[in-house]
Amino acid sequence: MAASDLWIANTVTDLIQGDVREHLPLERIPLQGDVLGLGTTTSLDNGELIFLPQPGQGDTTIWKCRASDGGIRALQPGDGSAHFPYVCFSGDASAVRTPLDPALLADAAGRPLQELVGEAIALLRRQGRLPEAPIYGLRLVARWQSLVITVASKLCMGQQRRNTAIASSAASEATAARSIYQLLQHYRLAPHDPGYPADPIRYLGRSLQWECCGFHDTDPEQGRVTVPQPGAHLHLHGCSTDLRFGGHLHHEHPESRLAQLERLVLYPLQRIHSLASDLGVDGLGFSDGAVRFRVYNRGGLDVSDVGVAVVIDDRYSGHRYLRLPWLAAAQAEQFSVPLALEPGRHRLEVIVDPQREVLERPELQANNRRVLEVEV
Numbered sequence: 001m002a003a004s005d006l007w008i009a010n011t012v013t014d015l016i017q018g019d020v021r022e023h024l025p026l027e028r029i030p031l032q033g034d035v036l037g038l039g040t041t042t043s044l045d046n047g048e049l050i051f052l053p054q055p056g057q058g059d060t061t062i063w064k065c066r067a068s069d070g071g072i073r074a075l076q077p078g079d080g081s082a083h084f085p086y087v088c089f090s091g092d093a094s095a096v097r098t099p100l101d102p103a104l105l106a107d108a109a110g111r112p113l114q115e116l117v118g119e120a121i122a123l124l125r126r127q128g129r130l131p132e133a134p135i136y137g138l139r140l141v142a143r144w145q146s147l148v149i150t151v152a153s154k155l156c157m158g159q160q161r162r163n164t165a166i167a168s169s170a171a172s173e174a175t176a177a178r179s180i181y182q183l184l185q186h187y188r189l190a191p192h193d194p195g196y197p198a199d200p201i202r203y204l205g206r207s208l209q210w211e212c213c214g215f216h217d218t219d220p221e222q223g224r225v226t227v228p229q230p231g232a233h234l235h236l237h238g239c240s241t242d243l244r245f246g247g248h249l250h251h252e253h254p255e256s257r258l259a260q261l262e263r264l265v266l267y268p269l270q271r272i273h274s275l276a277s278d279l280g281v282d283g284l285g286f287s288d289g290a291v292r293f294r295v296y297n298r299g300g301l302d303v304s305d306v307g308v309a310v311v312i313d314d315r316y317s318g319h320r321y322l323r324l325p326w327l328a329a330a331q332a333e334q335f336s337v338p339l340a341l342e343p344g345r346h347r348l349e350v351i352v353d354p355q356r357e358v359l360e361r362p363e364l365q366a367n368n369r370r371v372l373e374v375e376v
Helices: 012-016 113-126 159-163 170-176
Strands: 005-009 022-025 035-040 047-053 060-066 072-074 086-092 098-100 135-151 185-189 202-205 209-217 234-240 246-249 257-269 271-275 279-287 290-297 302-312 315-327 331-338 345-352 369-375
Touching: 012 086, 035 060, 035 135, 035 209, 035 234, 047 135, 047 209, 047 234, 047 246, 060 234, 060 246, 098 113, 113 135, 113 209, 113 234, 113 257, 209 246, 279 302, 279 345, 279 369, 290 302, 290 315, 290 345, 315 331
Parallel strands: 005 271, 185 202
Antiparallel strands: 005 086, 022 302, 035 047, 035 086, 047 060, 060 072, 098 257, 135 185, 135 209, 135 246, 135 257, 209 234, 234 246, 279 290, 290 331, 302 315, 302 345, 345 369
16 A cells, blocks of 8 residues: 555445445554544444554554543454444555644634645645645644534434435435534533533533644545535544543534644645445355355445345245345355245346445446346
């Protein structure tokens, strides 16, 4: 994996639409060197992922923030919380690391962080130190006057939005009109607890220096690593430097006020790769009173809770239905389903993911079904 490569397992757009059936295991993310990334954990173990360097070791650690209290812990392979429905990560980006002295920017106090990052990119581009790239990774350390963070507490926060593609609903329209961040758990970091009993933003404490990792997308409307909205270029996750709290920095929130930008490093990421699942069925045959077939996953993501329908003579009312709890990437499972067929010709059809609950690109859906004509 080259220094300027970025890999995206699903996208932020997929996550908003409720895609929680595709997962990337922690073991498939190389963390040797300076690896940039962020992501979200599963709906059973809600939280945010923060990629931070290991002090003095030159490698990267993924920290997981809990939705329940904003606390963090370092993730280790095999610890039971290592499958991510959305995550993006670079290769070892040390070779394209481009630091900028924050003193070269205008006074940061009170300014929007996204504005400062955009100004830094423009300055380095003018100096010829930073090549043009579709997405820029960044690491920064910032001190805040006050900061609002959010933590994913419900991954299917936008399932209603997916419904709007095929039907209208007052509920779905109301939800779709709201910002994704309005639907998440909010926390406040500030010098003092405001002390408002009805405050929907929970006060965490005075940890106001944060180390962060994130991405600046030059085309945010694609929804690759940021919310797909015009002008939403910056997506940033981080941890307080005392390692007490972590989450998504809601830097555009009116109550997030920057005090000082202490360190900033930018990384041009030139090549964008998408990871997705690719379900399919093959080996379809009928013998000895049973239909036999193989379900496979040729994609790069593990898939959970996959449905398989066996349909006889186009009668869906009497179809057989199977469900696979898990099908890892590059794996397959063989099935044999007994069928009591009447004498004569029959049409057997096997469909993987018949309800299209797994998000596959249209060109990958052609192999999701196979048909067999049999004579009994």
